[in-house]
Each structure stands twice: as structure tokens, then as C-alpha cells.
Amino acid sequence: MLSQVRYAAIASVFALGGVAACTRPTPRAHTVTIKNFAFDPAELTIARGDTVVWSNTDIVPHSSTARNSAWDSNAIGANATWRDVPGKAPGRYEYYCVFHPTMKGTIVVR
């Protein structure tokens, strides 16, 4: 009986340790608003695995296209959204709009 209690106590310690060892920040969702032909915020820092939602509030289509081809939304229509998990590896990702190349943004993945 005592050995069973002891076993249960040890098992629960291992279980807690296992949870702690596997704990990672819960992935978050961030929004980049496309408004007046600009990305807002122009630079966004995220953690690996986070989702970014580009929300186009303009009346013309835009895109979110990474310069290194990490992602490409193609056309995001007026009042439409597009989401991706751009943070596959840490780094600094520059992106732009293929329809209006002066529109530029940056995603920094930590």
C-alpha cells in the first residue's frame, strides 16, 4: 500500500516535469491591417508558430508577398483577410504588395 502511494507520488512528479519540459508559448494570432495602401504595423515581431492575419480594408486588392518566397497571399480582395504562419524559422522577412510595390512590410520572427 505504501509502495503504491509512493509510486503514485513519483509518477505525478514525472508527469508535471514532462508538462513543464514541453511547455511552449501558445501560438498567437496577430493582425496586419492594410489601409490606405500601407501595412499597419509596417513591422511586426512574432514568435515562431504565430499566425498573422492580413486584413485588407481598402477597396482594391492587395497582396502580402515575401521577397524570399516564404509566403505569397496572391490577391487579397477588398474587405477580405488572408492568414499564414510565416514564422517557420527565425529571421527578418521583408514583404511587399505585388500590385503596389511601394507597399512594404516586415515580419520579424524570434
Ligand SMILES: [Cu+2]
Ligand atoms: Cu497593394
